[in-house]
Amino acid sequence: xxxxxKNAETYAPEYLGAKDLLIADQKIAKISEHIDMPxxxxxxxxxxxxVTPGFIDGHVHITGGGGEGSFHTRTPELNLTDATTSGVTTxxxxxxxxxxxxxxxxLVAKAKALREEGITCxxxxxxxxxxxxxxxxxxxxxxxxxxxxxGAGEIAIADxxxxxxxxxxxxxxxxxxxxxGMLSGKKGIVNVHVGHGSDRLQLIExxxxxxxxxxxxxxxxxINRNEDLFQDGLKYAKKGGFIDFTTSTIPNRSTDQTxxxxxxxxxxxxxxxxxxxxxxxSDAQGSLPQFNDKGELVGLKxxxxxxxxxxxxxxxxxxxxxxxxALQVITKNPATILGLKQxxxxxxxxxxxxxxxxxxxxxxxxxxxxxxxxxxxxxxVKGTFED
Numbered sequence: 001x002x003x004x005x006k007n008a009e010t011y012a013p014e015y016l017g018a019k020d021l022l023i024a025d026q027k028i029a030k031i032s033e034h035i036d037m038p039x040x041x042x043x044x045x046x047x048x049x050x051v052t053p054g055f056i057d058g059h060v061h062i063t064g065g066g067g068e069g070s071f072h073t074r075t076p077e078l079n080l081t082d083a084t085t086s087g088v089t090t091x092x093x094x095x096x097x098x099x100x101x102x103x104x105x106x107l108v109a110k111a112k113a114l115r116e117e118g119i120t121c122x123x124x125x126x127x128x129x130x131x132x133x134x135x136x137x138x139x140x141x142x143x144x145x146x147x148x149x150x151g152a153g154e155i156a157i158a159d160x161x162x163x164x165x166x167x168x169x170x171x172x173x174x175x176x177x178x179x180x181g182m183l184s185g186k187k188g189i190v191n192v193h194v195g196h197g198s199d200r201l202q203l204i205e206x207x208x209x210x211x212x213x214x215x216x217x218x219x220x221x222x223i224n225r226n227e228d229l230f231q232d233g234l235k236y237a238k239k240g241g242f243i244d245f246t247t248s249t250i251p252n253r254s255t256d257q258t259x260x261x262x263x264x265x266x267x268x269x270x271x272x273x274x275x276x277x278x279x280x281x282s283d284a285q286g287s288l289p290q291f292n293d294k295g296e297l298v299g300l301k302x303x304x305x306x307x308x309x310x311x312x313x314x315x316x317x318x319x320x321x322x323x324x325x326a327l328q329v330i331t332k333n334p335a336t337i338l339g340l341k342q343x344x345x346x347x348x349x350x351x352x353x354x355x356x357x358x359x360x361x362x363x364x365x366x367x368x369x370x371x372x373x374x375x376x377x378x379x380x381v382k383g384t385f386e387d
Contacts, residue, residue: 001371002041004044007045007046011050011346012345013327018033019032020032022037027352028351031348049356050358051354051357053331054088054090055087055089055355057088058281059191059244060091061093061094061095061285061303063110066289067287074098077110078305079386080118080382082284083114083119084119084366085374086306086308087309087355089119089120089353089366089373090335091121092122092123092338093107094107095107095127096154097287104125111123111148112148115148117383118369119368119373122149122338125142125143125153128156128163130155142180143184143186144184150189150338152177152190153190153191154191156192158201159194166203170207173190177190189338190218194221194225200232201220215236215240218242221283222244223243224261226258226259227257227259230259234268234273237277242337243268243279245311248284248307265278269325276332280330282304284305285305287303288301312329313361315329332345352370353368354366354367355367
């Protein structure tokens, strides 16, 4: 499959200027100011459009999540076009609160299904609770022997729904994930859900201060949940830690101060946090439960993967962040942090995952592994059971 993209304002994610891109055999074969090809080669005229790397969403409940309000509140699985129409070409699947009916076998099967349907999908082993429920019975073995599994998570801390893990237990998870990653050429990152608890990031800080596990081994998410957690995240990032902002957010409890991801990113940059240490993820298909001050469930919504693109646009339009910087938190940064070497950049030899944006930053065309998935803002490839 060969495709030529002509005259695109190219962000790799750094700005490269107007370029032509030649796509061949699922890869970016060439990037140049001018590429000539025979007339029979399919050509996309990108004049007036921006081309970027395909978006990476590192935290998606691909098999559904939820259940905090009993069985009828279990959320649905991710559909292929949910991702592609949102510009997302690489997804990392996770299990959340429910590690009983949402299993690792189901998670890996869904990841493989999304791969067969045309996008790239990975998974993390485990769920909120400790001991970690793995696929093979051993965390290191999952990472080493299962190709789609690249790390552990999401492990919950500072949350009434967590198993209240100790620092020793979290340290063992970090160590096992690190060893499994080292022995298999993966990063073995531990994704950590941080809830509303007043202890916030203390458990991760204790592990990284009292053991030899580096701070980069953990990737805490939901750092924009409230002001107190944001401030802890600021300190953690200044120590060299990675932090993640959730783009699917709703106010929770009367005292909460939920920040938009775009606002959190801008404030972190103003405070001098290196851009490379921050990511956005959607928490798509996860339940967004609303609890009152007594911890009682009073409402429930579902995270949307399209919120990743929306937060990127808000970062540029509302917060005045440079387009290349806003792109980095959904392309280059997650690719680097998660160890996805073929993703996150527009470079010759990289996977041909890319997004064409119009002058309003709306998604026009999406290509995953060289295949056009969305064209003229319409999905042209759909999941197996999508209408």
